Amino acid sequence: MSLINSKDNLNDIKSTLLQVLNRAGNDSHSAFRFIILNTISDGYPNSRYVVLRKFKIDTQELFIYTDSRSNKIKELKENPLVSVLAYDKQKKCQIKLKGKISIHYQNKLAKEHWDTLSGGKESYNTVEQPGKKVNSLKDANQMKNEFDDQYFALLALKVSQAEILQLNKGGHIRVLFDFEKDKASYLVP
Numbered sequence: 001m002s003l004i005n006s007k008d009n010l011n012d013i014k015s016t017l018l019q020v021l022n023r024a025g026n027d028s029h030s031a032f033r034f035i036i037l038n039t040i041s042d043g044y045p046n047s048r049y050v051v052l053r054k055f056k057i058d059t060q061e062l063f064i065y066t067d068s069r070s071n072k073i074k075e076l077k078e079n080p081l082v083s084v085l086a087y088d089k090q091k092k093c094q095i096k097l098k099g100k101i102s103i104h105y106q107n108k109l110a111k112e113h114w115d116t117l118s119g120g121k122e123s124y125n126t127v128e129q130p131g132k133k134v135n136s137l138k139d140a141n142q143m144k145n146e147f148d149d150q151y152f153a154l155l156a157l158k159v160s161q162a163e164i165l166q167l168n169k170g171g172h173i174r175v176l177f178d179f180e181k182d183k184a185s186y187l188v189p
């Protein structure tokens with residue numbers, strides 16, 4: 001079963017798109033749970049998988065957790081404009097997002113998200129900073145004595161544009177949504 005079909009109008013497609021992103025934030029089995037976050041590093045695109053932790057339908061905001069010492073933070077401080085890519089293999093559907101990231105660190109919103117984290121706190125508690133060259137695997141995985149939010153950063157992506165591509169035997173469906181201009185249009189796939 002595809003996510004969207006030729007009977008859906010632009011409003012139906014928009015609502016499906018927003019709902020699948022929202023579901024990905026609540027369902028660890030969602031195909032859109034793991035997304036590729038693309039930043040710019042020294043002029044080159046730099047990509048990595050991250051977890052979509054939350055998506056707010058009303059504001060089109062997407063939330064990601066990371067280590068404040070990671071390279072992506074340095075890149076985002078230089079250029080907060082990003083793209084995000086995800087693909088549901090079963091539904092044959094690709095989603096592409098564009099927008100601007102705000103970094104939340106040691107503030108109320110970051111603390112609220114930190115408090116909801118039950119597991120995985122070690123990801124933000126290595127002794128050395130992510131990406132640093134070390135002499136051994138042991139050094140790479142050395143953890144702080146206490147797991148706290150000292151290096152926890154919340155990335156809030158305000159999505160300005162979203163594109164969905166549904167692969168269909170009968171004809172692909174590609175639609176672009178501009179949330180800032182509140183516009184939607186079909187695109188040649």
Ligand SMILES: Cc1cc2nc3c(=O)[nH]c(=O)nc-3n(C[C@H](O)[C@H](O)[C@H](O)COP(=O)(O)O)c2cc1C
Binds near residue numbers: 050064070
């Ligand atoms: C499936 C998967 C999920 C990941 N989720 C996250 C995540 O939510 N946050 C994060 O910072 N890194 C996550 N990572 C690790 C990143 O891909 C990346 O290696 C790390 O964040 C360092 O990236 P950077 O050096 O570009 O900052 C994930 C990796 C994989 C394979």
